[in-house]
Amino acid sequence: MRTATQLLLMRVNERRGVHPFLVESNVTGVYPPLGIAYLAATARHAGYATELLDAHAEDTTNQGIASAAAASTAKLIGITTTTFNWPVAVQYARRIKQAAPDKVVVVGGPQLSLYPRECMEEKSFDAAVIGEGDEVIVELLRRMEAGEDLAGTPGTLVRTADGIVEGPAQKRRSRISTPCRCPRSISCRWPSTAR
Numbered sequence: 001m002r003t004a005t006q007l008l009l010m011r012v013n014e015r016r017g018v019h020p021f022l023v024e025s026n027v028t029g030v031y032p033p034l035g036i037a038y039l040a041a042t043a044r045h046a047g048y049a050t051e052l053l054d055a056h057a058e059d060t061t062n063q064g065i066a067s068a069a070a071a072s073t074a075k076l077i078g079i080t081t082t083t084f085n086w087p088v089a090v091q092y093a094r095r096i097k098q099a100a101p102d103k104v105v106v107v108g109g110p111q112l113s114l115y116p117r118e119c120m121e122e123k124s125f126d127a128a129v130i131g132e133g134d135e136v137i138v139e140l141l142r143r144m145e146a147g148e149d150l151a152g153t154p155g156t157l158v159r160t161a162d163g164i165v166e167g168p169a170q171k172r173r174s175r176i177s178t179p180c181r182c183p184r185s186i187s188c189r190w191p192s193t194a195r
């Protein structure tokens with residue numbers, strides 16, 4: 001494991017978003033951010049020291065986000081977002097780029113799987129990940145460490161001097177450990193014990 005942090009992952013603070021109705025309830029609240037927790041696990045497993053900043057749990061201000069990004073040794077900063085949280089994610093990326101323009105800011109989560117190209121219209125994002133990010137984040141870290149181009153990484157859109165480059169789709173995993181039990185009527189290629 002490298003000792004200096006190489007990846008900083010963030011969940012946005014929903015209290016400071018544009019939807020003040022998203023106060024704590026049985027559906028909103030301080031839940032562990034499972035998506036970036038997965039990414040942290042795979043990145044650490046691959047040997048990349050990773051920090052996770054849950055800005056919602058810690059009630060971090062936008063200025064606090066900028067300071068944390070600037071102070072971190074991580075060159076890659078990842079932000080997770082849903083559509084609801086998208087405006088806050090944009091604020092974070094802008095603040096980070098102002099405070100630390102050399103950081104690479106990548107965004108992922110449900111919003112990106114729905115509107116990847118539209119999201120990349122926000123120029124503060126260097127890259128976007130479509131779908132699951134577990135393998136992609138490790139490949140991005142590997143490429144950065146090796147000084148390779150990020151453009152063309154499977155499952156990504158990457159901003160380059162020539163525009164947005166879309167990498168090939170991620171390879172579909174051939175097997176998952178838990179058999180799928182979805183009904184026959186649903187078109188699904190996962191191995192199933194229910195069919």
Ligand code: B12
Nearest residue numbers: 027031034035078079080082083108109110129132133134
């Ligand atoms: C569980 C769940 C909840 C739980 C959350 C519990 C918890 N501990 O987090 C509860 C019930 C609280 C909840 C609430 C809501 N939810 Co919900 N929820 C889900 C559900 C079923 C699973 C989410 C999950 O944990 N997935 C597993 C993790 C590992 O996956 P993931 O987060 O997507 O992360 C992966 C990738 O997206 C990517 N990725 C994610 N972030 C990043 C960041 C970077 C940098 C990179 C590279 C990659 C990356 O890599 C990750 C690992 O592969 C999804 C549907 C689904 N099937 O995903 C809806 C879903 C996320 N919820 C949704 C909605 C709308 C809501 C609510 C707004 C509902 C409401 N009306 O109040 C609230 C909002 C809560 C909030 N504060 O944000 C929508 C979001 C749609 C959108 N357009 O963004 C989804 C997609 C359902 C749907 N299809 O409509 N939800």
